[in-house]
Amino acid sequence: MIKLRPRLIAVAALVAAAAPLAIAQPTNLSGKDVVDAVCAKCHASGANGAPKIGDRDSWIPRLKNGLDATVRSAINGHGGMPARGGMADLTDAEMRSAVIYLFRGPAK
Numbered sequence: 488m489i490k491l492r493p494r495l496i497a498v499a500a501l502v503a504a505a506a507p508l509a510i511a512q513p514t515n516l517s518g519k520d521v522v523d524a525v526c527a528k529c530h531a532s533g534a535n536g537a538p539k540i541g542d543r544d545s546w547i548p549r550l551k552n553g554l555d556a557t558v559r560s561a562i563n564g565h566g567g568m569p570a571r572g573g574m575a576d577l578t579d580a581e582m583r584s585a586v587i588y589l590f591r592g593p594a595k
Contacts, residue, residue, distance in 0.1 A: 515578070515580070515581065516577070516581050516584075517584060517588075518581075518584030518585045518586075518587055518588030518589075519588050519593070521572075521574075521577060521581050521582070521584065521585035521588070522540065522585050522588050522589060524574070525572040525573065525574045525577075525585075526540075526572055526585055526589060527540065529568070530589055535566070535567045535568075536566070536567075537568070538589070540588075540589055540592050540593070541589075541590075541591065541592020541593065542592075543590060543592075546589065546590045550590065554583070554586065554587070557586055558579070558582055558583045558586050561582050561585070561586055562579060562582050572585075
């Protein structure tokens with residue numbers, strides 16, 4: 488039987504314990520990724536009054552209080568839209584990227 492040093496065993500235990508934490512880290516999705524995964528369900532077609540992706544005329548009135556206020560509204564939920572579009576693990580930065588993408592639309 489191979490004898491392992493106590494320090495090596497401790498390091499191996501720490502690495503094994505940290506592995507699940509590495510999996511749970513946020514992925515920093517792009518605005519397009521977030522929109523494709525969640526937002527497009529309503530914003531692609533305008534369902535339930537959602538402003539369509541890239542329809543700046545519809546988005547400008549929603550942005551009248553600034554981008555930060557619009558992002559906060561998306562984070563907290565607005566009207567029939569649940570908080571964070573129903574994807575609770577989205578970060579604030581991912582939500583901001585999604586709102587910007589929704590306003591700008593896909594690159595042409």
